Amino acid sequence: MNNFKVDRTGSQRLVHLDLKGAPPRISYFEKILPFIKNIGATGILLEWEDTFPYTKDVIPIGSLSDHAQTSGAPYSMEEAKQILTIAAACDLIVIPLLQTFGHLEFVLKHENWRSLREVEEFPSSICPSKSGTIQLITSLLEQMIEFHPSIQYIHLGGDEVWHMGMCSICEKRIQTSQFGKSRLYLDHMSKIGHYVKENYPGLKIIVWDDMFRNIEVEILQEYPSCNFFELMIWNYLPSDSFHLNDGLWEKYNSVFSNLWIASAFKGATSSCQLIPVIKYHLSNHLAWLTELEKNSKKIGNLRGIALTGWSRFDHFATFCELLPCGIPSLCFCMATWISGGYSQDLEESVRKLLGSDCGTISYLESSTVCLPKTNPQPTFPGWQIFVGIEMLMNLRTRYKNLINSDQLQTWFNTWQVLNSFTNPMQIKSLLLVVIELLGEMSTVKEHLKKYMEEVFFNHTLEEFFGTLMVPVEHHLNQMKTDIERQLSLGGRAREHMNL
Template sequence: MSFEIQRKYSKKVWYEKPYRVLRNPLCMVPIFLFIFIFSLYFTIQTALRENLSTGSFIRFHSHENKFKPIRFEGEKIVHLDFKGAPPKVKYLKEIFPIIAKFGATALLIEYDDMFPFQDNIEMLKSPLAYTLEEIRLIIESAENSNLKVIPLIQTFSHLEYVLKKDEFKDLREAEDYPTDICPMNPKTSLLLGNITEQILKMHPRVSMVHIGGDEVKHLGNCLRCKKEVNQKSSIYVHHIKNVAKMIINNHPDVAILIWDDFIRKIDTQELIQFNLPPYIQPVIWNYDKKMRNEITEDIILKYRDVFGSIWFAGSFKGSITRNSYITKSDHHISNIQSWLTIYRLYKNKIAINGIFLTGWQRFDHFSILCDLLPISIPSLGLTLTLLNGITTSYYNLPKEVNEILKCEEPHSVAYFGNGLAYCSYPGGKLLDTILQFHKYKYNYEVFMNNHAIVAWLNNYNIKRGMYNRKQLQKISNQINNYRRKLDTLTMDIKKEMKFIYRTEIVDEWYESYVEPIYIEIAKLINQVETLMNKTIWH
């Protein structure tokens, strides 16, 4: 075979083999399968990046389908945390009827330093504290909506508003931590007796009082308690009993509630030996999405043998992230679903009196504000509706909730990142402005990580004055555009917040969430202007 024939034959084989492959449909299957898998992977990765950054979530609902709705038969109590951010009384009067329509039966109100303490403990009240007349109006408005009021008075830990004061620093359990009070200091009983009595005096029809007792982290640090360091359980229970007796002496028909996390670790026989009075009732609290491994049958049966009955506590806001400004209702719905699963398991084994839906406003007295009450009302509606035995969804509002909130775009309430909700409930406009800010913040963070800033406005460029003028002009225009948008958003947020909160609280929210962006923008503008003044390089 000549060279020309060989070359012709070779060329024919080279081109015809792939052609024959492409003509066979079965041979194309692996190619199409590869393209499909690659496209699916890319789509999911893109969606995950976008949704996780914007606060939305891709939700797989297999676990939702497993959950069987059940009506919770018992008290449904909403916790209002006023520390550092008390809503105006006018707003509370508007929102109480809505809370009642959702199915709540009572309010657990934590005043902290927002109570108008008098006489020798007047220094405990904040400049933003309610007046005595405002306290009366709050209680009256709640009762007019058929909501009982239960005070939550911290008497062991979370006493920063007291122990931060020079007058009471000697009562700290740990000298450097103004959180826990020393249970063995004689002055402790006098102070707590004064605090509890002033608050309860303003609640003449109260049937229950919650005395806290959770997260006692420094017990056994002070000189008095160190002597009994091996008897922490005994010290704890002795203090709880003392506080309870002080209250019962003046209010004999009042039930005393405590958070259970400390006594959860004490075994049954030891608890029985402590001989806790029958008017003390434990509240089992947990804010996780899934908690079957934490709230075990052993705990339930132990409390049955010692107390006879129990309470549950989940959350509708303020229990996930310390600096969250939106409420992720999917987490709270999962939390309440978990509680209902536990309720279904044990409702015939122990008396379950009710469930608290906590709504913390700060993680502690010194922490910044987390998601505000008006932003969390949809989450509250979803969780209370779930307790009423109605199926709720992560990605939309049930009609029972939306009939109360009147949202034009209910999908946006539970599934952040999908536009504005346009709700008509008191505080609905504030929700929309916060949703706008949330979207702005996401876009701003994407901008701050784009290739132009990374490549032409990094530390190297700034230190050495190396820059691309065209790129910096583009960055400058974008930065100024973001500043103008933030100016508009800030005005809208402040306007809506001032209907609900006093100026000091509006300013705090601004300083916590908006001002850091302004500072960063100002820094960028200054860096760009400094660089662009340079026209000669060496």
């Protein structure tokens, strides 16, 4: 265990809720926010994206758009207010996160703002040089800030600007600037920062740090906005690959008055991961504890940590881990962070919190937490979905093993089916496996549908089943039909083949 102890009185512990994928119903917020508070969180970093109820000229971007209203996507104005009310009742501060440079697919996908793209064919990054950019960003910011009555911080995003300095206007600016893309980035973020400070002087501003990492300190010091930016340094890697640039702490402390760090409890491994690999995320938090202990004399004012839980890798990506599936990982990571290390006693206490006392530490090696299907049942919010996803993962593995099996490739490949040249003895056993998988798939689907309807909106269920279950069901049903037809033929001589 590390000797470093988190300052439990002055350190913030934020749980990041990424609403751009599978946003939960209000009834789930009523369960999960008290739970988050109970495990030690002091606030939530709320990434609304297109679930925010924007109005007026930017209404197409958010949850009040015609498309959102037709599909039943959240949130209404009243629902959004309810989330803030529940958080306040739990004594959790709410820090809204609004992307202002990169990751703006949810804005730039609309024809109204397509002209503001840095690269016309890609909707990820906005052009900082076009006249409508600042007007659009400040319009979004104004509504976001005004909506949160007790707001103390605003997170302006600013990370992973994949396309910058590529349009003709930006290229010209880069050529005439001694600092190139660095100045382009800092000019844009400074304009937004100054807008916030001029209109909301008491508001603190957080920005992701990755775009600042390779900017020389002398350049940063030329920008007064850096004096009121609070950088959130993110690294989601486990101990064996965790690394921060040499001199990073010294550079940041010479420019920025306050810093944050960000870890991950889910959504940082595979882009289509279904259940977090707890050992991976636990290792990430232990790496951060080691980093802070090692550099304790170099670190100035550290505000706290945000435990991020991404739901998609970008606006167009499929789901990664649903929030209920990330709760066990969140509990282990939060407990490790508060304790300043990991121990057997901590493991036991977290297991009791989750409502499960089975197994040993070995389950941390895999993506499952080894929760029992019988008593004692788990008790954390949404555990039934967790169990259902575990069953689905098992079924999908068996399905993949079947379609990649030697038996199918040898006696039931595409050529053989098309030419009706199959051995009934070999394919009859395949039919039994397919029928069994279809039956179990139906049972799991019924289970997940029942409990997911309680937590998520219909558009989430449609995407989830349409992505993970319907294609498998269709393929299995087609296989069943094909096998039954081949069995009815009873094995035929080659002269009957359709060559």
